[in-house]
Amino acid sequence: MKTGYRLLLVDRDGVLVSEFQLTEHALAQPEAFVAALQESIESVEEAEQ
Secondary structure (H helix, E strand, C coil): CCCCEEEEEECCCCCEEEEEEECHHHHHCHHHHHHHHHHHHHHHHHHHC
16 A cells, blocks of 8 residues: 555535545645646536536
């Protein structure tokens, strides 16, 4: 198992939407991680409307 952190994104009903593995490599590129996270959140918001 990789060391690091896992970030789980769930919707308001508690349904898993996305999962991100935060390793040293991912944390070394915060812009790419933030962009992927924003895209995932925006897709959830659009689906809920």
